[in-house]
Amino acid sequence: MIEVSAERLLEIGRELADGGERWHNHVLSPDCKLNEREQCALIVEASDRSEVYVTYSDDPMMDVGRALATMVHGADPLAAADSETTEVVQADSAAVTEMMRRAKDFAARGIHWHHHILFPECVFNPHPGDWTLVFEDPETGETLESVTIDKPEQDIRVTETLFFSQVVHS
Numbered sequence: 001m002i003e004v005s006a007e008r009l010l011e012i013g014r015e016l017a018d019g020g021e022r023w024h025n026h027v028l029s030p031d032c033k034l035n036e037r038e039q040c041a042l043i044v045e046a047s048d049r050s051e052v053y054v055t056y057s058d059d060p061m062m063d064v065g066r067a068l069a070t071m072v073h074g075a076d077p078l079a080a081a082d083s084e085t086t087e088v089v090q091a092d093s094a095a096v097t098e099m100m101r102r103a104k105d106f107a108a109r110g111i112h113w114h115h116h117i118l119f120p121e122c123v124f125n126p127h128p129g130d131w132t133l134v135f136e137d138p139e140t141g142e143t144l145e146s147v148t149i150d151k152p153e154q155d156i157r158v159t160e161t162l163f164f165s166q167v168v169h170s
């Protein structure tokens, strides 16, 4: 992994997006099972270059994480949440429905939770070639997974919206 500043990480994200390259990001909290350090980490994977960039900080850097997620997934998850408040957003799969049930319970009790969207080419994906959504239960230590062949657009939108809404409410 190549360590860079948060500003540089955003620039790299823009370069990759502008160049139409395959890339994606990760937000890793200190308690995350994918995180090797006791700090917050933001990761950008440039799959076509086989390079992984990382920024570490004691600050959660949620703004940068949100900006990168918006570049990767195409729409600001919170803007989508604001404009669709009348719509009941349902998860597609039973696994993600269970993740969201737990996420809402944690949010109501002020407990931070997190998830991962693992692209088929992601270096962290335990099911390479498939899409894997991972939810790390902060209380039980369990890891819930949803594995699909096709990109789970709806489940991504649902989980991203809930995840980033934690910033607003905390």
Ligand SMILES: [Zn+2]
Pocket (backbone or CB within 6 Å): 028, 029, 031, 032, 033, 034, 035, 114, 115, 116, 136
């Ligand atoms: Zn994690």
Ligand SMILES: [Zn+2]
Pocket (backbone or CB within 6 Å): 024, 025, 026, 045, 118, 119, 121, 122, 123, 124
């Ligand atoms: Zn990845």
